Amino acid sequence: MxxxxxxxxxxxxxxxxxxxxxxxxxxxxxxxxxxxxxxxxxxxxxxxxxxxxxxxxxxxxxxxGGKLDLFRSAIAGCVNPLLEEAHRLADGFTGSRRTLLESLIDLGYGRQEMEAREHILMKLLLTEADRFPELSELYRTAMLQPALDLARQVVEAGSAAGDFRPGAADEPGLAHVLLAPVLMGSVWRMMLGPDHAPSATAMRDAHLDLILRGLAP
CATH class of the missing domain: 1.10.10.60 (Homeodomain-like)
Known part of the structure; x- marks a missing residue:
């Protein structure tokens, strides 16, 4: 049937x-x-x-829309609260963009301890996206692109304010590099488990040191 x-x-x-x-x-x-x-x-x-x-x-x-609609709504239930929190933080921030960037990265590392639902859905995205292009597109539009856009906006505003070097936001790949360690840390936790994955605190400290030095005016 x-x-x-x-x-x-x-x-x-x-x-x-x-x-x-x-x-x-x-x-x-x-x-x-x-x-x-x-x-x-x-x-x-x-x-x-x-x-x-x-x-x-x-x-x-x-x-x-069937299964894809269900999957999209389940992903949105996990991702939207984090994106909304990040935008609230950015919209109401009054300090330097350097401090804002630190706070956003802290937010990302703080969410590496996934709930069971998030773990299941992220694992499915990673393992089945190559077989189902619609899942890859869902990941790009619902998760990756909004985060990249926010990262670019923060760096662009920081350059305009003198917190970061001029033109940094226009460099190809910069926003991806800003996000990649946070995303990879989540993948490692799924693959290796929290006992064997790299320390989120150590990764966060090294990540911030590298990007803030690289963005320095």
Whole structure:
């Protein structure tokens, strides 16, 4: 049987009484369980509906794009709070851009201790992106590009204020280099475990020393 939104499965009465936001959160929890067990390729919308206790029709009502919509929403639930926090920090900052950059990098290293859901979704992105270009594009647009844009904005403002050397934000690859150690630290923690991965504190100190020296006016 094909995995379509027209199956006549039924939902428990409790699902119909849930507010919309709680119901969607319930569905996303079920989706993460399904992705963790079966991977992106093996995950099925019908199985997610069963885990969540809803009809498949209701599942497609909230996520009409199917699995990719579910995965995108699960990623957004993990990534958006961090991006929003970073933008709040940047928008309300009154000190030097050097200090702001330090604070943003601290924020990134502070999130290396991932919750179970974040760990599952990041692992799927890393292991299945080569088979599913849509996952690679999702990573680029939802996670990487917003972080790169913010990094460039901070460096550009710092150059204008005299905190960083002129034109630094225009150098190709600079924003990627600013982010790469934070992202790699997260990957190492997933691969090696917290007991064997490099110290986040030591990486943070070395990272800041290198980039602040390199950006110095």
């Amino acid at each position: 094909t995995d379509t939104p027209h199956d006549s499965d039924t939902a428990p009465a409790r699902a119909s009484r849930l507010p919309s936001a709680e119901r969607q959160a319930q569905i996303l929890d079920a989706a993460v369980e399904e992705f963790a067990e079966r991977g992106f390729a093996g995950a099925r919308m019908a199985a997610v509906a069963t885990r969540a206790g809803v009809t498949k029709g209701l599942l497609y009502h909230y996520f009409p």
